[in-house]
Amino acid sequence: MARAWVLNLDAEHELELGRRYTPSRELRARVRAIGTALARSLEHGDVVIAPDEDVSVDVASFVPRAWCPTPRALEVLASVGAPIDDAPSFETLRTVNERGFAATLAGDELPGCLRATELGAIEAHVARPGPSGAWLLKRAFGVAGRGQRPLRPGAISDADRAWIVASLRRGALYVEPRVEIIRELSVHAWATCGVHVRSIREQHVQDRAWLGSELARDLPSAIENPLIDTTERVGRALIEAGYHGPFGVDAYLWRASSGAIAVRTLGEINARYCMGWDARDGWDPP
Secondary structure, eight states, X not given: OOEEEEXXXXXXXXXHHGGGOOOOHHHHHHHHXXXXXXXXXXXXXXXXXXXXXXXXXXXXXXXXXXXXXXXXXXXHHHHTTOOOSSOOOHHHHHHHHSHHHHHHHHTTSSTTOEEESSHHHHHHHTTSOBXXXXXXXXXXXXXXXXXXXXXXXXXXXXXXXXXXXXXXXTSOEEEEEOOEEEEXXXXXXXXXXXXXXXXXXXXXEETTEEEXXXXXXXXXXXXXXXXXXXXXXXXXXXXXXXXXXXXXXXXXXXEOTTSOEEEEEEEEEEOSOOTTOOTTTOSSOO
């Protein structure tokens, strides 16, 4: 059956702000533009429902799908007669998409990481060089490199301090070493009654903007196997937390100060469909 889609690519903003979230005109235009490009990869016969446009077809017999089943997306689908009745709760979506969920599962895979809720803890942590020299601050929710701020080691500037204080009002901040990334990867999978790994993609990113992806080629088993193992472990944790649906695990290869290439198998978790998702990964649960 064909699907009726809400491509709410701004889901992270809603997850962060909840009912307080109201997309700006500029953001709505950006989401619409990206969604138009993304729609080309959907199955023939699928339709995309825009929240601020009239629906030109009767979608009551379509299978409802949302990029991420947030309350706003569910309301749009319900308003056109295509409700999703078994979506994970908003609280579950917030929990598993917040960086802390991934950070707990990742442990000390990347040395020097810190979850902080106070300015003083961050100042003390970044006072000295990290494992790779500089630092990178990340807000609890973010997408496409937004909500991040690089820091040089040492005393932070007034501008940095203002950004940190404003960010802490939103939630925790995550401090990571700013590393030299060699290859960016994403593992696509489903969490249903079990975990189903579908593909490993190589991401093409420029200036923190996603340009495209392709199936990762020539990955040695010493890298591929840990990526799959980590994704299966993430999937089991998602199911235990009450989530079911598509998800992606962002990973990367990075160059250590010694010159050696290391792999970070768990950088972020995206509990939703992901950029580069296609028919190989499946638009419906396996």
